[in-house]
Amino acid sequence: MLIEIKPEQLRVGMYVHSLDLSWYNHPFWRRRFLINNEADLSTLLSLGTRVIVIDDSKGLGPQPRHDPVPDVASAPEKADFAHFDVNPATPKPAPKTPVPNGPDSKPVPLVGAAREAEMQRASKMLHRSKTEVMTLFGNARMGKSISTRKITNLVAQISDSVTKDPSIILNVARLKTKDEYTFLHSVSVCALMINLGRKLGLDEVVVQDLGMAGMLHDLGKMTIPDVILNKPAKLDEEEWRIVRSHPEKGHAILSSAKCGTETALDVCLNHHEKMDGTGYPNKIKGEDLSLAARMAAICDVYDAITSQRSYNAPLSGAVALSKMLSWKGHFDQTLLRSFIESLGISPIGTVVQLTDGTFAIVTGENPEDFSQPIVRTFHDPENPDSSISKDIRISRIEGTVQVREIIYDLTPELAEKAQALSVFVS
Numbered sequence: 417m418l419i420e421i422k423p424e425q426l427r428v429g430m431y432v433h434s435l436d437l438s439w440y441n442h443p444f445w446r447r448r449f450l451i452n453n454e455a456d457l458s459t460l461l462s463l464g465t466r467v468i469v470i471d472d473s474k475g476l477g478p479q480p481r482h483d484p485v486p487d488v489a490s491a492p493e494k495a496d497f498a499h500f501d502v503n504p505a506t507p508k509p510a511p512k513t514p515v516p517n518g519p520d521s522k523p524v525p526l527v528g529a530a531r532e533a534e535m536q537r538a539s540k541m542l543h544r545s546k547t548e549v550m551t552l553f554g555n556a557r558m559g560k561s562i563s564t565r566k567i568t569n570l571v572a573q574i575s576d577s578v579t580k581d582p583s584i585i586l587n588v589a590r591l592k593t594k595d596e597y598t599f600l601h602s603v604s605v606c607a608l609m610i611n612l613g614r615k616l617g618l619d620e621v622v623v624q625d626l627g628m629a630g631m632l633h634d635l636g637k638m639t640i641p642d643v644i645l646n647k648p649a650k651l652d653e654e655e656w657r658i659v660r661s662h663p664e665k666g667h668a669i670l671s672s673a674k675c676g677t678e679t680a681l682d683v684c685l686n687h688h689e690k691m692d693g694t695g696y697p698n699k700i701k702g703e704d705l706s707l708a709a710r711m712a713a714i715c716d717v718y719d720a721i722t723s724q725r726s727y728n729a730p731l732s733g734a735v736a737l738s739k740m741l742s743w744k745g746h747f748d749q750t751l752l753r754s755f756i757e758s759l760g761i762s763p764i765g766t767v768v769q770l771t772d773g774t775f776a777i778v779t780g781e782n783p784e785d786f787s788q789p790i791v792r793t794f795h796d797p798e799n800p801d802s803s804i805s806k807d808i809r810i811s812r813i814e815g816t817v818q819v820r821e822i823i824y825d826l827t828p829e830l831a832e833k834a835q836a837l838s839v840f841v842s
């Protein structure tokens with residue numbers, strides 16, 4: 417249940433649902449979070465928030481009225497709330513009432529005629545919008561002040577489609593020809609930002625803002641000659657320098673056209689920065705990058721490497737995510753895991769636990785349903801000494817074994833058994 421409380425009622429172990437602050441103005445990058453310790457509580461109290469909404473189904477509730485409000489020093493020990501989501505690796509308790517497309521929900525794909533109808537609707541909507549939006553992008557490039565009403569409208573329609581089934585818009589936007597790459601890549605990054613924002617439990621206003629930022633992130637590419645953008649070979653040094661100028665050019669265009677929000681400006685400039693400070697244009701390190709920029713870095717690369725580009729064949733989702741997990745220092749790893757969950761895809765090489773309790777390695781993709789993996793089992797906790805190695809083609813057929821969760825932090829025993837299979841483990 418959501419309960420509104422005053423700051424003096426806050427205590428360690430409460431789950432904060434929302435604050436009366438812009439998410440930019442507080443250091444907790446998750447809009448919803450558990451107060452894990454005294455330091456988090458003190459930071460929260462120092463923000464000057466007047467009203468806090470807590471969720472007592474996920475953490476401690478307020479003290480009964482006749483109880484004195486505890487001061488920080490008398491807050492409960494960590495052990496008192498150890499069963500809540502203190503450790504992100506600990507499986508979360510199931511929410512009492514799942515929220516559609518909320519942080520704890522899994523994508524529920526449309527099937528059959530409903531899926532076909534939504535694919536056609538999304539395809540027509542994007543086809544209608546393409547010319548309008550590209551004209552607006554062109555106007556912005558000329559330094560003209562433009563109305564973002566049409567882009568806002570498109571972002572709302574993409575958001576609507578993501579609510580129904582996130583895979584629809586991504587599938588429609590996946591097959592990009594050279595001339596529509598920039599537009600459909602913007603659509604995909606918009607959809608991925610919206611989907612990830614919802615997975616993180618961000619407010620819907622923030623989610624729409626992130627969608628708009630995704631839509632505008634590569635505006636600077638409008639200034640790059642097509643002969644470079646579509647070159648069917650590796651770029652030379654000078655061509656790379658020109659391509660790498662697009663974040664700053666896009667930021668300048670958005671600033672002068674006065675059509676970008678704070679988030680859009682930030683994402684436009686910083687979506688090619690990396691967590692280890694080796695990105696461009698300013699080599700900003702992870703701790704100085706906003707949540708929006710770190711999200712955009714993931715969404716941007718995922719769409720680029722799963723799309724047909726000038727000289728690279730597209731990767732499947734499971735292979736792309738596997739590669740992204742292996743690029744240490746590039747992405748925010750916690751966010752990347754949330755992103756993977758938001759897509760419902762198991763990257764190749766990861767260890768998963770199945771719904772029957774056994775552990776398995778993802779070895780491939782089910783050719784009949786690419787969002788589902790082929791796995792090889794290697795450990796059954798019920799019979800730890802038995803040696804099981806069985807290939808299973810996971811499908812969405814009801815009553816069959818499914819992937820329960822991806823296990824990133826393996827125990828030494830699991831790691832040893834997984835490696836014994838001689839299969840690459842990320």
Ligand SMILES: [Fe+2]
Pocket residue numbers: 633634662687688716
């Ligand atoms: Fe870019």
Ligand SMILES: [Fe+2]
Pocket residue numbers: 601633634716
């Ligand atoms: Fe991009």
